[in-house]
Amino acid sequence: MTKTKLTATLTGIAALVSVQAACAEAPLSATVLEFADPTTLFVADSAGASIHAYTLPEAEVVTSSTAYTFEGFSRALAETLSVAEADIAFNDLAVNPATKAAFVSLTAGTAPAVVMVTPDGVITPLDLTSLPVTSTDLLTAPDDGVTFWRDIPAAALTVTDLDYANGTLFVSGLSTGEFASTLSQIPFPFGGETQSNSVEIYHAVHNQMETRAPIRAMEIVDLDGVQTVVAAYTCTPLVTLPTSSLADGAHVTGNTIAELGYGNTPLEVLSFSVYDQEQNASNFIMVVNRELQANLIPLEAVAEAAKAPGLSEPVGLGGAAGVATIQTPMSGVYQAADQDPQFLLALKRNLDTGAMDLVSIRKGVYLRLSDFVSEYDFPDYIYAENEAAQGMRGFHNLLKAEEGFPELVE
Amino acid sequence: MRLLLVVGLAAGIVANPTSACENPITSVEEVYPTASVLPENLLRFYIYFSSPMGRADILPAINLLDAEGSVVDGVFLSNRFDLWSSDRTRLTLLLDPGRVKTGLRANLEMGRALIVGETYHLEISQAAEDGQGCPLVAAHRVTFKVTDADLSSPSPDDWELIAPAAGTRQPLTLLLDNAMDHLSLAYRLRAVGPDGAPVPGRIALREAETLWEFTPIAPWPAVAHRVVIDPMLEDLAGNRPGALFDQPVSTPATPWSSSLTWTPKVP
Numbered sequence: 001m002t003k004t005k006l007t008a009t010l011t012g013i014a015a016l017v018s019v020q021a022a023c024a025e026a027p028l029s030a031t032v033l034e035f036a037d038p039t040t041l042f043v044a045d046s047a048g049a050s051i052h053a054y055t056l057p058e059a060e061v062v063t064s065s066t067a068y069t070f071e072g073f074s075r076a077l078a079e080t081l082s083v084a085e086a087d088i089a090f091n092d093l094a095v096n097p098a099t100k101a102a103f104v105s106l107t108a109g110t111a112p113a114v115v116m117v118t119p120d121g122v123i124t125p126l127d128l129t130s131l132p133v134t135s136t137d138l139l140t141a142p143d144d145g146v147t148f149w150r151d152i153p154a155a156a157l158t159v160t161d162l163d164y165a166n167g168t169l170f171v172s173g174l175s176t177g178e179f180a181s182t183l184s185q186i187p188f189p190f191g192g193e194t195q196s197n198s199v200e201i202y203h204a205v206h207n208q209m210e211t212r213a214p215i216r217a218m219e220i221v222d223l224d225g226v227q228t229v230v231a232a233y234t235c236t237p238l239v240t241l242p243t244s245s246l247a248d249g250a251h252v253t254g255n256t257i258a259e260l261g262y263g264n265t266p267l268e269v270l271s272f273s274v275y276d277q278e279q280n281a282s283n284f285i286m287v288v289n290r291e292l293q294a295n296l297i298p299l300e301a302v303a304e305a306a307k308a309p310g311l312s313e314p315v316g317l318g319g320a321a322g323v324a325t326i327q328t329p330m331s332g333v334y335q336a337a338d339q340d341p342q343f344l345l346a347l348k349r350n351l352d353t354g355a356m357d358l359v360s361i362r363k364g365v366y367l368r369l370s371d372f373v374s375e376y377d378f379p380d381y382i383y384a385e386n387e388a389a390q391g392m393r394g395f396h397n398l399l400k401a402e403e404g405f406p407e408l409v410e
Numbered sequence: 411m412r413l414l415l416v417v418g419l420a421a422g423i424v425a426n427p428t429s430a431c432e433n434p435i436t437s438v439e440e441v442y443p444t445a446s447v448l449p450e451n452l453l454r455f456y457i458y459f460s461s462p463m464g465r466a467d468i469l470p471a472i473n474l475l476d477a478e479g480s481v482v483d484g485v486f487l488s489n490r491f492d493l494w495s496s497d498r499t500r501l502t503l504l505l506d507p508g509r510v511k512t513g514l515r516a517n518l519e520m521g522r523a524l525i526v527g528e529t530y531h532l533e534i535s536q537a538a539e540d541g542q543g544c545p546l547v548a549a550h551r552v553t554f555k556v557t558d559a560d561l562s563s564p565s566p567d568d569w570e571l572i573a574p575a576a577g578t579r580q581p582l583t584l585l586l587d588n589a590m591d592h593l594s595l596a597y598r599l600r601a602v603g604p605d606g607a608p609v610p611g612r613i614a615l616r617e618a619e620t621l622w623e624f625t626p627i628a629p630w631p632a633v634a635h636r637v638v639i640d641p642m643l644e645d646l647a648g649n650r651p652g653a654l655f656d657q658p659v660s661t662p663a664t665p666w667s668s669s670l671t672w673t674p675k676v677p
Binding site: 029031046047048049089091107110144145146147148149150151152153154155156158159160174175176177 | 440458464465466467491492493494495496497498499500502541543592593596597600607608609610611612613614615627
């Protein structure tokens with residue numbers, strides 16, 4: 001059986017909480033983003049070894065669904081920020097749960113920035129020095145009167161992902177010191193006691209080797225009433241950990257439910273719902289990868305796999321193993337977020353122009369019709385009169401319109 | 411909401427001034443581990459710079475070269491964010507754990523990055539940019555030879571403790587059974603007095619991180635002391651007391667001493 005062991009002897013990376021009132025200083029970096037609610041945006045500051053919670057102004061709830069079709073986003077952004085496009089390094093993407101506005105974190109030249117983008121293509125940089133903020137430190141700085149032969153900065157936590165659920169901010173990170181993969185739970189509002197676990201997992205290999213691997217991306221989901229961390233690790237096992245087992249800090253049993261393949265960096269774990277015409281929801285997990293296609297897994301399959309014994313056989317060369325995943329044609333996606341009931345939102349590298357686009361991708365199909373040239377696009381193509389072909393025509397027209405090509409609707 | 415968000419970002423953004431840099435001042439001060447022979451399953455390097463480094467991805471400026479000077483690919487873990495100390499003077503460079511750990515696909519298909527008996531060079535290119543956008547004063551290269559994988563846990567019972575004399579500020583010395591991670595030696599070992607509190611003083615390392623030396627601020631009283639060992643202490647391969655970095659789950663827990671008791675010598 002594949003297990004996950006959590007060691008709570010957290011002598012490793014303790015996240016020391018300090019709450020500051022509104023500070024006028026800009027963060028040193030703006031990396032991972034996460035919304036607690038429509039007016040609370042967490043911004044991880046790995047360079048500053050802290051997490052900031054910014055209070056955004058109240059804004060009107062948007063109930064309509066509008067697709068983003070912002071091709072050349074990185075170019076427009078460079079102009080807005082007065083930097084060269086090549087100097088922009090994108091970090092993360094989050095969608096405001098009420099306004100559905102996109103928030104993008106990045107490094108522009110050397111400066112961190114968070115911008116808000118609306119579907120009409122308006123880019124608004126946030127002034128992180130004027131928004132009300134509370135912060136929590138991620139440094140271990142034991143001051144016990146012992147000094148060293150040279151300046152030895154204390155280990156800090158480089159945040160690899162954030163997820164917020166029910167008053168708790170879950171923080172996965174890598175130590176800049178020893179190779180401890182850490183999963184912290186920080187109560188929000190900040191000021192409560194942080195609990196950190198040094199995470200160890202067993203990999204699915206011939207001899208069940210115990211390892212200490214870093215979590216690269218994660219999502220907190222409800223699996224049949226059990227709050228669970230679904231985490232994608234380096235080299236690329238997908239693991240489930242019930243959060244209740246984290247709370248007591250003792251050894252817990254989790255599962256490596258899949259190995260998604262080596263030579264790959266998982267970039268994001270998303271959970272979202274897809275609705276059919278009767279508004280029945282189907283729930284999914286998606287792992288967005290840097291090298292491999294995005295893996296789509298029905299949440300029910302994740303729940304089932306989480307209850308069953310995990311991988312115990314060696315994973316053969318080349319293949320993936322564990323819970324079945326649906327490959328989706330979402331390549332070039334750097335970051336993605338659940339936009340609304342109809343769409344995922346993606347920062348997507350445009351292979352033709354090289355620009356980073358900010359585009360919505362319709363759930364269920366997981367592609368943008370405008371990325372393809374197919375026989376349907378030839379001027380002399382005529383949809384047949386049968387029901388299937390006319391259904392396809394209607395669907396194509398929907399995609400064309402929402403992807404910004406209403407003139408091609410036929 | 412848009413109207414309420416104040417736009418004030420531009421002041422924080424500066425163009426990259428590389429071309430304007432005439433006098434580079436930043437150099438590589440030290441690379442840990444410092445030994446010239448390293449285990450095949452080495453887990454990480456640490457690179458100390460003399461000034462804070464820039465925010466651009468530094469990995470393209472760091473290469474592992476084989477004896478012939480050819481770049482060895484896929485050695486380091488490419489994280490979304492580089493692992494810098496908060497003052498940006500120390501970079502932690504992880505060797506891809508997928509290749510270090512036995513049985514993972516990366517290990518099966520690509521093997522370990524380091525081959526026993528071979529000589530390698532870790533090279534930090536002059537092009538690595540510091541916080542001012544300047545290149546380094548010079549490229550920095552360390553050369554090491556690879557020996558067999560370290561598959562044993564640190565064993566404090568096998569350490570030799572050389573006790574100082576009571577009433578002096580002579581150093582307390584530990585001769586370790588193996589080279590340890592230098593951060594572990596800074597933060598995971600403490601001389602503790604009879605009250606259980608760490609004794610204030612200064613730690614020094616010698617002999618390629620195989621010798622730990624602690625000099626107290628005040629003379630040692632002639633009472634029993636301890637050296638307390640944090641279970642997170644790691645050697646160069648990430649092995650901890652009682653637990654290898656990479657071990658079969660059936661391995662029984664190995665008992666180990668989490669503290670060593672000693673008393674200063676009375677002259």
